[in-house]
Amino acid sequence: MTTATPENDEGTRGTATGLRRLLRMRETGLVFIILALFIAMSFASEYFLTWANMRAMAMAFAVEGIVVVGMTILLISGGIDLSVGSVTALAMVIAGLLFLNGVDPWSASILAIAACTAIGAGMGFFVTRVGLHHFIVSLAVMVIARGLCLLGTGGRPLGLFTLPPEFKFIGQGSIGMIPVVIVIFVVVVVAFDFMLRRTTMFRKVFYTGSNEKAAAYSGIRTKKVVFLTTTLCSALCGVAGVIYMARFGSAQPTFGIGMELNVIAAAVIGGASLSGGTGTILGAILGTILLSVVSSSLALLDVSVYWQDIIRGSILLSAVTIDHYLNKRRG
Amino acid sequence: MTTATPENDEGTRGTATGLRRLLRMRETGLVFIILALFIAMSFASEYFLTWANMRAMAMAFAVEGIVVVGMTILLISGGIDLSVGSVTALAMVIAGLLFLNGVDPWSASILAIAACTAIGAGMGFFVTRVGLHHFIVSLAVMVIARGLCLLGTGGRPLGLFTLPPEFKFIGQGSIGMIPVVIVIFVVVVVAFDFMLRRTTMFRKVFYTGSNEKAAAYSGIRTKKVVFLTTTLCSALCGVAGVIYMARFGSAQPTFGIGMELNVIAAAVIGGASLSGGTGTILGAILGTILLSVVSSSLALLDVSVYWQDIIRGSILLSAVTIDHYLNKRRG
Amino acid sequence: ESKFQCEPGETFVMNVMVSAHPYWVPVYQGFKQAAAAMGCETAFSGTPDYDITKQIASFEQDLIKKPSGILLHPMQSDPFIEPIDRAIADGVQVVTFAADSPNSKRTAYITSDNLAEAKFAAEEIVKQVGDSAEYAVLENPGQSNHDLRVTALIDYFEQNYPNMKLVGRQATNQDSNAAYRATASILQANPNLKAMWIPEAGSAEGAVAAVLEADADVLIMHADVTPTTLEHIKAGNIHMSLNPNQGVQGFMGFIATFLATRPEMFDPFNDYKVSGYNPMQIPFIDNGFAVITKENADSFDLNTYMEGRDPS
Amino acid sequence: MNTASSETILAITDLSKSFGPIRALRNVSFELRRGEIHALAGENGAGKSTLMNIIDGILQADSGQMFLDGKEVRITSPAMAQSLGIGFVHQEIALCPDVTVAENIFMGVTSTSRAALMDYRGIERRAAEILRRLGDINPSALVRSLSISQQQLVEIAKALTLDCRVLILDEPTAALTEREAKVLFDIVRALAKQGISIIYISHRMVEIFENCDRVTVLRDGRYIKTMNVADTTPRDVVSAMVGRVIDSLYPEKQSDSERSEEIILEVRNLSEKTRFHDVSFQLRKGEILGLAGLIGAGRSEIARGICRLEGEVTGEVQLHGKPLRLANYGESIDSGVVYLSEDRKGDGLFLEMSIAANVSALRVEQVASRGIIIDEHREAALGERLGASLNLKYGHIGQPVSALSGGNQQKVAIAKMLSVNPRVIFLDEPTRGVDVGAKAEIHRILRDLARSGVGIVVISSELPELIGVCDRVLVVREGRITGEVSGADMTEDRIMYLASIGEEQRLAS
């Protein structure tokens, strides 16, 4: 039995800074796996390690990454949200319809995000006040939100070609070499990663997810926490929807079908637990990158579509297995 | 505080038989909700309470019901399976390909079911031996199995027009007025409901899901239990796939996309918990019936397609809310 | 009284899968217009889901209401054999459109000729980029008409323009984000890519975004149309789209179904009276397709078309 | 000791609370003075925890009033209780497993803190300070990795961080040895001196009489009376609790004539990589063997190693002279060797399942016809029979275990062990949280079992219990057996000495 006296603990903390501490982090395994993938890919294709390809790959996951942030926080608090895909689509549809009816795109976007936030609050209500499970509530909302998209558009994508260029800039513009979408993504990720690690507000999310009863006994308003994480996740879907709209210049009522599994998978690969209490934004984003880079790489290598799913699934399974063993080795 | 002496407890048990006991069951709320739906629908449409409509509605959920049985048992043991849709499709494809290559349909079916069982065992291996989470393993398998379907068929449905009539009888025949599919469904449901309620083997599934550590401390080989429930779920997908093949006379590589959410929702509506330990086959089947009858009813009433999803989602949310309050009332 | 008239209350149904898809709207308009001309009632049914079991259930529920005929888009061919045959045995005539169930007893099949579309697209691509260039396709494995459009184009190039080189073939399943990702990667790997053929409009939206972002000079052609791709055609970002003549599909679909219910109108030169089958057999009707270009794009605004029309 | 003033800080009048048909509290009144240590005593299920949960806002009373500083309050949540200065150490450990010890300790502080950012270094430093007084626990370890007794210390440390006026301690010492309990009482008395009022719940009379000022007794949800500790005796308190006089707390020990040389279980040179080394002992027929030691000494590990519940063990075990080779715990149960876990909530019980299903869990086949089809009546009968023999208080046998009071849950866990008619039972903290009456009952049952030839090994942190029940006690220190006491040698001092000094004594004996 080792009993860490405060002194020797101080000691370990001292040496653990820098590289050692990095190596101890849960995310390190994933970083290595992604690096291995990058190295393999840069041998397999001369086009892989180009700026243009990196940019294209990043663009492919950046907006979904914002939803992953919301989902990760929700998972940590012990919840889950199946409605992310339809709520994202609904944000596009609401903002698009408002714009087509003469509202300026900025106000339209804010209203759309507000509507998504309200949907999240509604789910939060059913979960925390009525006492239903996140799974079933968000499943119902997934269906309802999709229905609202269809109702609003008659099933037809909205062409929003006339969006003003300064609005399209959000989705299509660049600041220097860096696309605005990626800037937004990085800001959101860094901000939430910092808040989740360091602020007292978000620590309560961990406490609630780890043991709701213990958290409640410590005076944490756990229902409020769950309500807020549920709402935040939908609000971030709203943000993502608006960015997608600016990017594609359209609003598709069928957008994001199946997104929920992808998003949850990214968070889980990154270390989030479906039973709450653990997870990091950084890990979840690495999970997103892993999934997205695999897809992009298969397309870059022009692997036969009939093989792609098999390879993708196998890489996913191998990656989580390797990650699992790497984590186990490090204790 | 009442201290129950054995005698007065005997007393309550005596009176609790029959109606009272029925009323105390978890499933009663759902039965009432479904009854209410039936009554409302038979006023709304003269066609609702016809034998043909009942038959059509039952045929729509009967085969999926077999998968629901497997999923419910898996959920009770604390697992989850996202691959049910693709594994069901894979069973159709394997059996179909074998048949087209000259294997008789019965052997082909048995081989297909065996293959699905092996896939389930593989998932069980990754979950119990490697230590990965069901969610991520079954997600990877969902993708891989779908890829195998595409690879095996080149993405095109296999026409199995030449299946012998005695084989098609499984999927298309009737015994008297009752379709064989429904007979199989009822047999599977009754058998597993009985086993789950009454046999020692399945009681261990409840122990494991309720508190895996306490189960291990009761001498139960919990890993074996989880391995078996995972395998069973995939095996039942295989059975469902073979019946679908007999019913449709074809094997579709894209069959069952999105089936997992439907199946899990049915089990959860029926009282299964995503954290394991609770659930009944009867409840899950009532959940399936509820979901299916709502869909069928909307089709029968010619509700505008743009409203269908909204109504469907709202009914789902209301039903679980009502059920929740009914259960709470009864304590 | 003309024989081309319905009995009072006689109803015809159009049954589809993924029933909220906008593709069906002009088809159903054609169906209704033909029905109105003959004094018939119509109903629109099917399932909003991509789920064969549910579509069969909805088809069987249609049968309970005893319509005269059903114009059906079967999600898959073989699973519908038994239900279609049962319907016909019960006196409900069935005609298929846009997807067929050839082994059933349905009397007619109306569709755009996907092979003709593919051939037209191939010739147009060669005309624009020459007969020895790199091209790519996006696809949706498992959806038969999309598969046909893609494979037919590839086959056509192989046989007639062997110097056309297929450098990318990705599944995007009508998901614009997946199409964006796939196209972006194809563009990276193939700087000389000259043309893309996309079998539907949803993927085209993602592909065009990727092409614009990469600032690549790639000719995009696709089938079907959405308001967004229409705008891209107007802006010159998409070269052209081939849009099936949906109205004709619905109109002719109704006529074929109607005819199937009135075989006695016709005394053909064959043995039907002895053999007992329906003489109104039409193995294939091509409803044709329109070519949408920058010049004629204004005529294809679905919102304008829908004004004053009941969507279902 | 009597530093308390007569100023009333918390008063409760006529409080009632029912759970469905179960009336947990009926018109209870209670009064707490400033700076006093007020013991609350009562049998299992008397309503002590329920009353505390109402004070802390976890549960809401059906009727009755609560006054804090003379003003009526309605406390609706633990958050509110905390803001009113009420701190609570729960009977059931409730910590966040995925979070560090330090964060757990400061969770209550964090929840009300105005600071936006976490001060990890600060809380680790302060946690280390608090923990230094209580015991050896690394503040940056995850709670998941702690043993149950260490978790209990964390719970206590947690309460000490709160800036409270009323501190409720609900059986905080149930899994602690006397040494840790002493530390706790030093702290508690210091707090009382500062004017903090303490409600102390315990089934250990000694603790009440050594440390408390007044004692209130509840029985069957009713208030019985409040007494000054100085003016009463443990016997009075117990008889107020139980409603009758309990003569002797411990059953008679093995008489000389009963002594047998027949060996039930023999353990030779049992070792595990890290947890214990070279453990050898014999368990003879008819005796009750005790295992004593400090927290973390490895007593639980030895028992779990023998039963193949955890760890890779080497060495030899013989049952009735035949080598016992077990691949897993299932085989251990089959050969009649069972282990009662010290953590009933974590790995002892299926809280959401019925009492009957819990009792039969060790071998469901015994209530099944032909070992396959479960016979509900037989299962219920088994639960009822064992429940009655342990004086279990419950509504009906189909009730979930989570609805039972802590002590009654413990009885279910014991009933589960007894259900398979074992040949050897390892009981790890068997009477944790069990009231005096039931404890005596359990001790009597253990003695009867021993007489009938069942091997009994008791692990307990409560020395009086070991001394009162066992015929022979082995002392464990850092994974080694450091001594053996029996007969007149069996005193608290001697055991404590062996438990803390150890090594050289072992060589000497």
Ligand SMILES: Nc1ncnc2c1ncn2[C@@H]1O[C@H](COP(=O)(O)OP(=O)(O)OP(=O)(O)O)[C@@H](O)[C@H]1O
């Ligand atoms: N959630 C609940 N549902 C139903 N009954 C309950 C619930 N909680 C407690 N009870 C019942 O209330 C009574 C009082 O329980 P309580 O936990 O207050 O006892 P206690 O005095 O703390 O006992 P112990 O010494 O065993 O901890 C018991 O009969 C118990 O079964």
Ligand SMILES: Nc1ncnc2c1ncn2[C@@H]1O[C@H](COP(=O)(O)OP(=O)(O)OP(=O)(O)O)[C@@H](O)[C@H]1O
């Ligand atoms: N799951 C675990 N992982 C790592 N270490 C553990 C684990 N369980 C117990 N230990 C450690 O093993 C040692 C002995 O355990 P334990 O505390 O259960 O011994 P004990 O003698 O039974 O004492 P008590 O039960 O009174 O605490 C302790 O240092 C404890 O921290």
Ligand SMILES: [Mg+2]
């Ligand atoms: Mg208690």
Ligand SMILES: [Mg+2]
């Ligand atoms: Mg112990």
